Amino acid sequence: AQSVTQLDSQVPVFEEAPVELRCNYSSSVSVYLFWYVQYPNQGLQLLLKYLSGSTLVKGINGFEAEFNKSQTSFHLRKPSVHISDTAEYFCAVSEIEGGSEKLVFGKGTKLTVNP
């Protein structure tokens, strides 16, 4: 079974600073990778996804992520964060089991952007 490790449970950062949220996954086979964001009292919103092709994936709100197959990582980055980026971020990998596909999520990273 797949597993996803988000290495930091909390990341505090100042406004306009760069940020990197780290994610490692367990599988060595081809995978689909995702980053979702969750604002308080809301569901998950897709930030970006890697299905194939270029290893640098650009998403919404200025976020990007780099797929590194050799290191089984999919770290999320933003060069300059805003207060409004304060939220919880989830990395996920697709898993195919019994002919069906589902998402396996990491435990999440709470990003707090301070003024």
Place this chain on the structure above:
Amino acid sequence: KAGVTQTPRYLIKTRGQQVTLSCSPISGHRSVSWYQQTPGQGLQFLFEYFSETQRNKGNFPGRFSGRQFSNSRSEMNVSTLELGDSALYLCASSLYTGGISLHFGNGTRLTVT
């Protein structure tokens, strides 16, 4: 286009009771997945329905069940509630089966006392 709608948003139940949560997918979407979110376990997959058939099931006891109707709306039911069932239950819909293009609702917050 309306997003995924989950009702109710908040629910308080007592141990031993049962509860039914509802999810209306985005129009045209035929797949509905359910996830449980708790502070301790994070996001865990419950089950997925596609065209009224359960396609996949997570590692949850039989007290957790679901169904999907012909209009793609889905319900999940939890019987004999336990304190540990307190969680945010998220529903996600997609055009096709699988997790590539999931659109999530805002969830139902269930509190079991």
